Amino acid sequence: MAETVVQTDHERGAAPAPPPRGRRGRRTVLVASALVVVAAVAVVGALGLGGGGAEKGSSAPPRSGSTVPVTRTTLTERTTVDGQLGYGTEIPLPVKATGTVTWLPAEGTTVQRGRTLLRVDDRPVVLMYGALPMYRELGLTAGTQQETGTEGDTQDTGEQGGGTDETSGAPAPSGSPTPAGAGAGPGGAGGTLRGMDVLQFESNLAALGYTGFTVDEEFTDLTARAVKRWQKALGLPQTGTVGIGDVVYSAGQVRIGHAGVRLGSPATDDVLTYTGTSRKVVVNASAAEDSWAVRGAAVTIGLPDGKSVKGEVASVGKSATAPEGEGGEGGSAAPTVPVTITIEDQKSVGRLESAPVTVEYVGRERADVLTVPVAALVALAEGGHGLETADGRFVAVRTGLFADGRVEVSGSAVREGMNVRIPE
Structure with a gap:
């Protein structure tokens, strides 16, 4: 009795039958959905979702990007105000x-x-x-x-x-x-x-x-x-x-x-x-923010040509006045007091006799504190700020003084020399 041999299309070399209509579309949707889920997990990790401890577990694999160390330094807050170079009040x-x-x-x-x-x-x-x-x-x-x-x-x-x-x-x-x-x-x-x-x-x-x-x-x-x-x-x-x-x-x-x-x-x-014959700078300082204006305080004067010269507070007015013709809705402009700043090195001013200038003064200062670039901070979902370590963990920090593009940070999980990531 002869056997009947049945060959499949694959054995005969025929092209495989096309999948049923709609299957490729479903596969594309499933792949796209998977990518969305992965991205969502990464975002959750960056935001610190899913936990509230001072140190977060690894919620996403480490990502590429630059890292910077936590450094100990002195932060100095500097503020710039407008002034007028001249010879003072006639x-x-x-x-x-x-x-x-x-x-x-x-x-x-x-x-x-x-x-x-x-x-x-x-x-x-x-x-x-x-x-x-x-x-x-x-x-x-x-x-x-x-x-x-x-x-x-x-x-x-x-x-x-x-x-x-x-x-x-x-x-x-x-x-x-x-x-x-x-x-x-x-x-x-x-x-x-x-x-x-x-x-x-x-x-x-x-x-x-x-x-x-x-x-x-x-x-x-x-x-x-x-x-x-x-x-x-x-x-x-x-x-x-x-x-x-x-x-x-x-x-x-x-x-x-x-x-x-x-x-x-x-x-x-x-x-x-x-x-007088010496050029000086007069600043109309806000009466509410004139704590820097102390006789003898050192300041830096920015000239119109980009050069800087040293100055010193010589006198501070005792009476606050509101600028004439200025004021916002519902009230007058904030009162100001005149602050006179002398320039010891008159030659450093060149030939300028009158010009608008800027005056930079030192405000608050924090010595021997841990700092990171401001760009290293991440916002945590539960509130506050944190840092991402080089291995993908997130640690909560308290922020202090912001100055010169850096910020003071503190917390039980922060130490000098640890590397933190700059978010991309």
């Missing part, structure tokens, strides 16, 4: 001369000791250095003129200012200003003018090269002779007396600001303004 010159203004200096002119600030009735008003204002005439009194006015400089004695104060009988103590013409009392040099203002003027006179007298608190005949030589050099009548409007005192050389009057106008209190 203030009026205390000019006491009366008459018609006949000459004014150009704005921006630097005036030194012994130089003319302006001319009133064609008489020079001269700058001297000192803290006391010019509040009275300085010269020989009647008693002194009678005793010492015997030589060639005495032809002007009739023009000396002041007379004897009949109401004064006690001698003035050394260092105490005495009104012009006050007597020294019985037994003393009658009518000698004494005071710190005399010492201040004599110091200036000597600094200008007019000597031959003792620099002290007494205005003597020798002082008057030096004054006459000074007056002759200025083209003034040689009276030996310094008028109250002849001199203006300042702490040092000045830079002329704007004029408050025109030529031909009467001299007034605001005839001229001035500033």
Whole structure:
């Protein structure tokens, strides 16, 4: 009996029958679903889902990416505010001369000791250095003129200012200003003018090269002779007396600001303004955030050309004011206080006289703390922040100061030198 041999299509070499319609589509869907599940697991691991301990288990295999070590360092918070470079606030010159203004200096002119600030009735008003204002005439009194006015400089004695104060009988103590013409009392040099203002003027006179007298608190005949030589050099009548409007005192050389009057106008209190000659920066600091503005505090000034120079807080205003014409909805702008910053190295500023600048100051500082780049932080699902270790674990951390692109971190599972991953 013959056997019947049955061959399959595969044995005959025929192409396999196509799968039923729809099977390939289901296979594609299953593969795509698997990929979605894997991706979801990775995301869950990155977010720290599924656990709440300080150290998380490996919820996903380690991923490629850069790692950085946890380092111990000092973090310093720096803040930048806007400022204005210039010569400071202009203030009026205390000019006491009366008459018609006949000459004014150009704005921006630097005036030194012994130089003319302006001319009133064609008489020079001269700058001297000192803290006391010019509040009275300085010269020989009647008693002194009678005793010492015997030589060639005495032809002007009739023009000396002041007379004897009949109401004064006690001698003035050394260092105490005495009104012009006050007597020294019985037994003393009658009518000698004494005071710190005399010492201040004599110091200036000597600094200008007019000597031959003792620099002290007494205005003597020798002082008057030096004054006459000074007056002759200025083209003034040689009276030996310094008028109250002849001199203006300042702490040092000045830079002329704007004029408050025109030529031909009467001299007034605001005839001229001035500033110091050193460039400085003024910052209108928020009154609520001015704790950094302490006299002597070091700051860094950023110039428009990108260079930085060192500065120091010199003064802080005591009154807070709101900027004029500014303010948000429902209220005015935040009050500010003026902070003046000096620049010791004036050459470092170059030729700039006025410009907007930035001022960087140091705020908080945290020494010897563990830090990582801010980019290493990951947000945890249960709240807070964490770090991913090089082997894929997640550890919770507490964050502290943020500064210079790094952040202070702490926690029981964080140690110096451990490598953490920068999330991609």
